[in-house]
Amino acid sequence: MTLEERKEAFIELGKFLNDFTNEIYSEEHKDLYRQLQEKTEVSIHYNGWFTKENIYFSLQQWAAALTTENLNEWLAAYDLEEKPAKTVAVIMAGNIPLVGFHDFLSVLITGNNILIKQSKDDQQLLPVLVEFLIQQNEAFREKIRFTKEKLENFDAVIATGSNNTARYFEYYFSKYPHIIRKNRNSVAIITGDESKEELAPLGDDIFRYYGLGCRNVSKIFIPEDFQFEKLFQAIYEWNPIINQNKYANNYDYNKAVYLMSEFKLFDNGFLILKEDESFSSPIATLFYEKYSSLEELNSKLTEQEENIQCIVSQNLQPNHIEFGKTQQPKLSDFADNVDTIQFLLNL
Incomplete structure (x- = not known):
């Protein structure tokens, strides 16, 4: 699967999410629309902090981000030459809906394979989006795995958690290339x-x-x-x-x-x-x-x-974010200011 094929799949995902949140349901994806509706309801009942409004807000932000223009602008700074894929284990947090999606996107867009360990607080939505990607390109089936067991057979780790869990992650994954995120x-x-x-x-x-x-x-x-x-x-x-x-x-x-x-x-x-x-x-x-x-x-x-x-702030410094924009990050706004794409390219 080439970079252009991977980008095209995510661009189509963005269109799918845009249609879903605007209740524009095409016949082509009617089963996935229904699945995402069901999983939204399950998420709301399973996690009291996940409201329909907040889930849809998250989906809308990803719909807006996953465009041809945004992906090309984001990736233009990197040399994304095709090379043998590594398997990256991603341990996702569950504090807000789809909080781990940027890591998911980063691993796959760079041509790597992903081993996903989801938080029990946010494990309903992402599998539906994965199914959409597989329908766009069957090659994703071999590149994406979920696990609830002990992580095994991986080459690098991206883990997000509390300060306490970060200490555990630092110790347990010390021999692997890793990004470990703490509370911020x-x-x-x-x-x-x-x-x-x-x-x-x-x-x-x-x-x-x-x-x-x-x-x-x-x-x-x-x-x-x-x-x-x-x-x-x-x-x-x-x-x-x-x-x-x-x-x-x-x-x-x-x-x-x-x-x-x-x-x-x-x-x-x-x-x-x-x-x-x-x-x-x-x-x-x-x-x-x-x-x-x-x-x-x-x-x-x-x-x-x-x-x-x-x-x-109200534009006090160039690196400050405008009021009201914190939950609308660009693809280049990496968590903890650690460039995930560069990390993955260096594996």
């Missing part, structure tokens, strides 16, 4: 000069997927005189999130713990703001920290870059 969080810098309309998209960075993704903003940096009322007004459209039981339970629990500990809090009925130097805030909580100068803050964030996935 994303932060936003607010200057106070933003309008309510400019701040509004930040709500998507905070609340999309209930804040469970590494690209979700879990902490904001604010000037000393910042008025939280502006932020609360800007993100108020997200207030229905409190109607989700699991989210509401976390909100109630964390608020009770903080109040018993006599922490100073700001609260708008669906989000708790707590001053804290940590980056990783609990569900329904957003940490904040005040800064006196942007220069000092930039230096601090540079020192902490190993703990940060994304920095969001």
